[in-house]
Amino acid sequence: MKIIAGALKGRTLKTLTGPAGYRPAMGKVRESLFSLLEARGVIWAESVVLDLFAGSGSLAFEAVSRGAKKAYLVEKDAKASACIAANAANLGISGQCLVAAEDAIKFAGKKPTEQVSVVFIDPPYAENLLPQTLKNLLRREWLEDGAFVVAEVEKHLRINTEGFEGLTLELDRNYGSTRIIIWYKE
Numbered sequence: 001m002k003i004i005a006g007a008l009k010g011r012t013l014k015t016l017t018g019p020a021g022y023r024p025a026m027g028k029v030r031e032s033l034f035s036l037l038e039a040r041g042v043i044w045a046e047s048v049v050l051d052l053f054a055g056s057g058s059l060a061f062e063a064v065s066r067g068a069k070k071a072y073l074v075e076k077d078a079k080a081s082a083c084i085a086a087n088a089a090n091l092g093i094s095g096q097c098l099v100a101a102e103d104a105i106k107f108a109g110k111k112p113t114e115q116v117s118v119v120f121i122d123p124p125y126a127e128n129l130l131p132q133t134l135k136n137l138l139r140r141e142w143l144e145d146g147a148f149v150v151a152e153v154e155k156h157l158r159i160n161t162e163g164f165e166g167l168t169l170e171l172d173r174n175y176g177s178t179r180i181i182i183w184y185k186e
Helices: 027-039 058-065 078-091 104-108 130-139
Strands: 048-052 070-074 097-100 116-121 143-154 167-175 178-185
Touching: 027 058, 027 143, 027 167, 027 178, 048 058, 048 104, 058 070, 058 078, 058 097, 058 116, 070 078, 078 097, 104 130, 116 130, 130 143
Parallel strands: 048 070, 048 116, 070 097, 116 143
Antiparallel strands: 143 178, 167 178
């Protein structure tokens, strides 16, 4: 998998496969997602990113490549976390990437040391982990005003996208079997 834009454009990320299968965001979906965020006013050079259920870390690495100041990458699988840390080192961005080998829902339930401007949530399919993750982020005040929350979930996930107080639904769109949902925090 390659980074598609920014200072690290064309650099390759190593990825793993797991029993449930990791689903690194495909290039077309990443390209579309980042265009959607930039069209909504995201300025990467002013952004701190949180990547929950990071898997390969491709979304956070793409954000850093485009200028994000810092990225928190949270992945509980030890081998995947080690791969993320190795990718950050190989890309020369370890100082901008804080990798946590922790459960993403529990991590989101902790008090943050700083608020973030963009959150990527890509939970394992068919486990219904998105609602609790969003609730924890909101309860612990992870999101700065004007932040965006992006969820990549299965196309047919049943979720009340309007049911999270403090978040306004910006987009709910399918890309093949993947569904991208974007919320904005006012």
